[in-house]
Amino acid sequence: MSYRRDFTIGLRETRRFYLMLVLEKWRKGLLGFGLAGALAGYLYSGLLTLPPYLQVLAAASGAAAAILAAVAALVLSTSGRVKNEVRRSGRDSYVQETEIDGFGVHVTVGKKRAKMGFDKLVRVRETAGAFYLFIADSQAWILPKNQMEDRDEECRQIRRIFHTVVEKGRLKLKK
Numbered sequence: 001m002s003y004r005r006d007f008t009i010g011l012r013e014t015r016r017f018y019l020m021l022v023l024e025k026w027r028k029g030l031l032g033f034g035l036a037g038a039l040a041g042y043l044y045s046g047l048l049t050l051p052p053y054l055q056v057l058a059a060a061s062g063a064a065a066a067i068l069a070a071v072a073a074l075v076l077s078t079s080g081r082v083k084n085e086v087r088r089s090g091r092d093s094y095v096q097e098t099e100i101d102g103f104g105v106h107v108t109v110g111k112k113r114a115k116m117g118f119d120k121l122v123r124v125r126e127t128a129g130a131f132y133l134f135i136a137d138s139q140a141w142i143l144p145k146n147q148m149e150d151r152d153e154e155c156r157q158i159r160r161i162f163h164t165v166v167e168k169g170r171l172k173l174k175k
Helices: 011-025 027-047 052-089 151-165
Strands: 003-009 094-101 104-109 112-116 123-126 130-136 139-144
Touching: 003 011, 003 139, 003 151, 011 027, 011 052, 011 130, 011 139, 027 052, 094 139, 123 151
Parallel strands: none
Antiparallel strands: 003 094, 094 104, 104 112, 123 130, 130 139
16 A cells, blocks of 8 residues: 655645644633623623523624634734745745655655654645655645545545554544
């Protein structure tokens, strides 16, 4: 079993990766914002002496508004930071040659080559838009799905490889 493809990693792919990391990190914090928003909505609805069903609606609306505001702030700040880093690096995009075979993952970017055995991968995560092969907690090789020729078949192939060679505790793949 092996897989090989060249991917172009640009601002969009980098931004999606860091947004996924930030939202993953802030998941519990977002729930806290939601609880605070729900409490605020409930308390304000009590001041207006609204009927109970409207108080519940106000609490739910407050929770949703607080979570949406927090997510918007995280998305805007992360997108800005990523854009500045990409601009500062002077490299808008790069080609990542990726090969996954029985010996591990081999990646070449320009003249730099790296290879990593499956046992050294920190984790493998699949989202709707990409596979992320983590080489550290906040560093990963990105395999964007929109650049695959036969997306469904290539995704199945990648899942099959990783299900075979990476322990389940380090995998977060779609079914």
